[in-house]
Amino acid sequence: MLSYWERKLRLLGKREQQPQESSGQQVQLASLIEESIVDGPGLRFVLFTQGCPHRCPGCHNPQTHLRVGGTYFSTDEILALYDQHPACRGITLSGGEPFLHGGPLAQLAEAIHQRGGDVVTYTGYRLEKLRELARTDENILALLGETDLLIDGPFVLAKRCLEAPFVGSSNQRLIALSPLGNKLLADIPELPEGPRIERIMYPLV
Numbered sequence: 439m440l441s442y443w444e445r446k447l448r449l450l451g452k453r454e455q456q457p458q459e460s461s462g463q464q465v466q467l468a469s470l471i472e473e474s475i476v477d478g479p480g481l482r483f484v485l486f487t488q489g490c491p492h493r494c495p496g497c498h499n500p501q502t503h504l505r506v507g508g509t510y511f512s513t514d515e516i517l518a519l520y521d522q523h524p525a526c527r528g529i530t531l532s533g534g535e536p537f538l539h540g541g542p543l544a545q546l547a548e549a550i551h552q553r554g555g556d557v558v559t560y561t562g563y564r565l566e567k568l569r570e571l572a573r574t575d576e577n578i579l580a581l582l583g584e585t586d587l588l589i590d591g592p593f594v595l596a597k598r599c600l601e602a603p604f605v606g607s608s609n610q611r612l613i614a615l616s617p618l619g620n621k622l623l624a625d626i627p628e629l630p631e632g633p634r635i636e637r638i639m640y641p642l643v
């Protein structure tokens with residue numbers, strides 16, 4: 439039986455690993471979910487990018503690890519799909535490692551902001567490392583600039599956390615990178631007990 443993703447690709451006339459001749463930059467996706475309530479606050483449009491250098495033991499998305507593979511979508515194609523889901527509050531960039539695709543994702547995130555949506559980005563890097571990389575990589579800098587809420591850090595199996603919303607392990611942090619990020623943070627309930635997930639409000643000190 440075909441998976442949801444395989445059926446979606448068929449409906450869209452897409453084939454795996456084929457950059458398309460269309461406008462907008464190309465994003466290499468492992469898959470996407472058009473409406474999700476488990477990848478950030480509210481109903482969200484979610485992209486899972488292809489390629490991840492972190493290789494966390496116990497990763498739930500090992501099919502995203504290889505840098506080759508996946509399916510190429512232009513940012514315009516993704517926006518056309520996003521526009522079919524007006525109930526979505528915003529977009530979530532997940533993976534894989536979204537910062538491997540910083541250029542096209544920053545362009546996409548900017549368009550989401552222009553539509554009034556917000557941007558949640560997952561990363562296996564810590565913010566401090568991303569800032570270091572951003573000194574010499576303008577695409578990482580651009581995506582950081584378009585992210586409202588960053589959920590950072592690798593998945594650590596020994597710290598796996600099933601209770602807290604939107605993190606996989608308790609070492610991961612919820613970091614608001616904009617005023618919109620603070621609103622997203624406010625909509626994530628804190629657990630009365632159990633592991634404490636670090637929350638960092640904007641502006642960072």
Ligand code: SF4
Nearest residue numbers: 490493494497534562
């Ligand atoms: S960063 Fe995420 S996708 Fe990459 S290996 Fe770790 S858990 Fe998996």
